[in-house]
Amino acid sequence: MAIKERMSGNESIAIAMRQINPDVLPAFPITPSTEIPQYFSKYVADGLVQTEFIPVESEHSAMSAAIGAQAAGARTTSATSSAGLALMWEMLHVAASCKLPITLACVNRALTGPININADHSDSMGARDTGWIQIYSETNQEAYDNYIQAVRIAEHKDVMLPAMVCQDGFITSHAVENIELLEDKEVRDFVGEYAPEDSLLNPGYPISHGPYDTATFYMEHKRLQAESMKKAKKVILSVAEEFKKVSGREYGLxxxxxxxxxxxxxxxxxxxxxxxxxxxxxxxxxxxxxxxxxxxxxxxxxxxxxxxxxxxxxxxxxxxxxxxxxxxxxxxxxxxxxxxxxxxxxxxxxxxxxxxxxxxxxxxxxxxxxxxxxxxxxxxxxxxxxxxxxxx
Structure with missing residues (x-):
């Protein structure tokens, strides 16, 4: 049953995260995405989620912690904006090359030079070739719906790539709109349990993440990433069909x-x-x-x-x-x-x-x-x- 509410885009993302109940959420505050981990930290304090919330010293550290957690088999998510995404730069590539299905809320904001805190797409567009799936949102409703779907898309066995869900800073992140939320159980059932085939904590199948990759293997690994991105199109449409059955809302490419x-x-x-x-x-x-x-x-x-x-x-x-x-x-x-x-x-x-x-x-x-x-x-x-x- 739909829950009719009024809330900002940031709160809608935080609610989606609460309903997903990730294992780990590392984050560092940056305008205009700060509210997302701020809301979520309250959910942690109130016992509404079982998530390990990690307040880190920078966005580079946030993505580094996300990589470690996801590689260990934990469903992991985070949020950032603008220069925060830029500071994650090196680690965005590491997350994608390790095929770790981290989800990230990117609240679009201009990159510094000169200093500006308002919305444009220079942050996420600058990261377009890092190997991350990118989904964009017109409204608060779409930001909420896209984030829930992004978890399923990223974790699909044919994809296993990180995904960022983008929305415009202040324009939707802080503006309050009418929204229809799903019930908590509907979201939990939709995303399901995260059960990775490979993780660092699986003693029966020892693996390594992020080792040195020589010229003998590097191109093959990049090709695997590229093939996963191609397969993601079909998965995105399949997940959208399933989401329509739950929500009544229809999405495509x-x-x-x-x-x-x-x-x-x-x-x-x-x-x-x-x-x-x-x-x-x-x-x-x-x-x-x-x-x-x-x-x-x-x-x-x-x-x-x-x-x-x-x-x-x-x-x-x-x-x-x-x-x-x-x-x-x-x-x-x-x-x-x-x-x-x-x-x-x-x-x-x-x-x-x-x-x-x-x-x-x-x-x-x-x-x-x-x-x-x-x-x-x-x-x-x-x-x-x-x-x-x-x-x-």
Missing amino acids: FEEYRMEDAEYAMVIINSSAGTAKVAVDELRKEGKKVGLIKIRVFRPFPMEELAEALKHLKAIAVMDKSEGFSSAGGPIFAEVRSAMYDLSEKPSVVNYIYGLGGRDFTVDSAKQVYDEIEDIKGTSIDDIYRYLGVRG
Whole structure:
């Protein structure tokens, strides 16, 4: 039975963690994810979970402790943001290469340089190639639902990779929204018990984690990681089907919004999708055939599926809330444009860098983008790489 509540995105993640009841949670506070371990530490103090909560001295230590715990056979989770994720950098790669299904709540915030504490995606997009599954959340509800599903996805025998669930700092992490929670037992039954085939504490099958890997074996191990990431797509969809039976809520690799007869579309992630949907609805009332695709799963990237969903369009605006500093556009643009490469007839595709450091993205901003891509004629475009809402 659904429990109707009102809460912030951070609290919804903390509730999901409480219901999952992980064995270990190491964490270090950083804005705007601090509330997640703060809420959880109270659950520990109140005896609502049996989790070993480890307050560490840094985010590098948090992920190091998570790796040790998960390698020992303990279901482990954590939370961080921005520079905290950057400080975990080395250990993100270790967790993925050891194929340890740690789950991490990433509350998106701009990376320092200059100092900024507002939402953009430079943190998680910077970590996109560390070998972690990445799932993005438009709303508090999605953050909650995604986190519960992430445990099952990461721990699946065909995957065994760490997963981060992302949501926008302050915009959803601190904003209060209506939400439907599952019963504690429903969540516990859904995620099940963690029973790893390999662990450091299994005396009957001695193994090592993170040994020196020579050139003789390194490529083979990387290939195994890559194959697991490919297999994750099927597992993500399978877990979503099971979650729908429990919750009534439906999830895929991405969401198509008013795309059935669209001629122009926006590709976007996280909370900005909600703003853009309002613009789509208003423009539809004016008779304009516009639509939107919200990417939910960025790693593994749904290349074939996305190309199929976009191939009938005249023009596409790909929205990046982070810079790639490639001089050719942002990270989402690079992936989406690559996905379109094999199409015999390609839509025009342009990139918009927007919202950096928390710069507002409004309904009027989204309408401006749609107006501009409607004016595109053919595939020859001078300004493919654009900035939205920047001065000068």
